[in-house]
Amino acid sequence: MTSLAGRHAIVTAGPTIEAIDPVRFLSNRSSGRQGYAIAEALADLGASVTLVSGPTCLDAPSGVTRLDVESARDMLAAVVAKLPADIFIAVAAVADWRPARAADRKSDKAGQTTLQLVENPDILRHVAGLEQPRRPGLVIGFAAETHDVLDRARAKRLRKGCDWIVANDVSGDAMGGNENAAILITSETETAWPRASKSRIAEQLAVAVSRHLAKA
Numbered sequence: 001m002t003s004l005a006g007r008h009a010i011v012t013a014g015p016t017i018e019a020i021d022p023v024r025f026l027s028n029r030s031s032g033r034q035g036y037a038i039a040e041a042l043a044d045l046g047a048s049v050t051l052v053s054g055p056t057c058l059d060a061p062s063g064v065t066r067l068d069v070e071s072a073r074d075m076l077a078a079v080v081a082k083l084p085a086d087i088f089i090a091v092a093a094v095a096d097w098r099p100a101r102a103a104d105r106k107s108d109k110a111g112q113t114t115l116q117l118v119e120n121p122d123i124l125r126h127v128a129g130l131e132q133p134r135r136p137g138l139v140i141g142f143a144a145e146t147h148d149v150l151d152r153a154r155a156k157r158l159r160k161g162c163d164w165i166v167a168n169d170v171s172g173d174a175m176g177g178n179e180n181a182a183i184l185i186t187s188e189t190e191t192a193w194p195r196a197s198k199s200r201i202a203e204q205l206a207v208a209v210s211r212h213l214a215k216a
């Protein structure tokens with residue numbers, strides 16, 4: 001078994017939340033389980049792991065340094081502050097949009113039926129696009145899709161500029177559930193991992209990462 005001793009990995013996990021006002025926010029159904037399991041699997045192989053996490057109900061895996069963030073912009077800043085890294089794995093379900101303006105005070109519900117949104121920064125694309133030596137040697141994204149899973153994931157890998165992408169079908173209960181089925185897409189190979197626990201998927205990914213870095 002190859003080891004990740006001496007390697008630094010940054011993993012994003014969980015949802016982000018985007019304030020509408022001090023009591024309301026926009027978010028999504030991510031539980032954080034897959035990202036936490038990946039952080040744990042990398043640490044089990046000896047990596048030093050920084051887990052940048054949106055709000056979840058989970059405890060940090062032992063041996064992993066967790067940084068808590070709320071919004072996509074906070075998540076991006078925390079990731080950039082923790083570079084350099086050998087490995088970056090974006091597992092977070094980052095909110096794609098945030099309200100154009102967050103109110104300082106709770107707004108009255110009356111008359112508030114339209115939200116103006118702006119797009120959030122793309123953390124994976126940002127990290128994948130960094131110049132060497134800032135760019136981690138291996139940048140991995142996830143593609144959560146409900147349809148045309150493989151085609152959309154292949155296109156997403158190219159669009160984001162990441163090295164690998166893990167495609168997963170979230171049309172069932174993958175978001176929030178304990179299991180996942182995934183396909184690891186690299187520039188050379190596509191490997192299907194049958195439906196299994198999120199920890200099993202995480203172990204397979206950590207082993208693939210350690211084998212790849214051992215060869216590099």
Ligand code: CTP
Nearest residue numbers: 090091092094120121122123124141142143144
């Ligand atoms: N991601 C990110 N920052 C964002 C949006 C996504 O880092 N603002 C990362 C996710 O963590 C994941 C990958 O990009 O690793 C793909 O996320 P996904 O939501 O599937 O892709 P999007 O580019 O947001 O496209 P869409 O939601 O429209 O399918």
Ligand code: CA
Nearest residue numbers: 093094095096
């Ligand atoms: Ca998205």
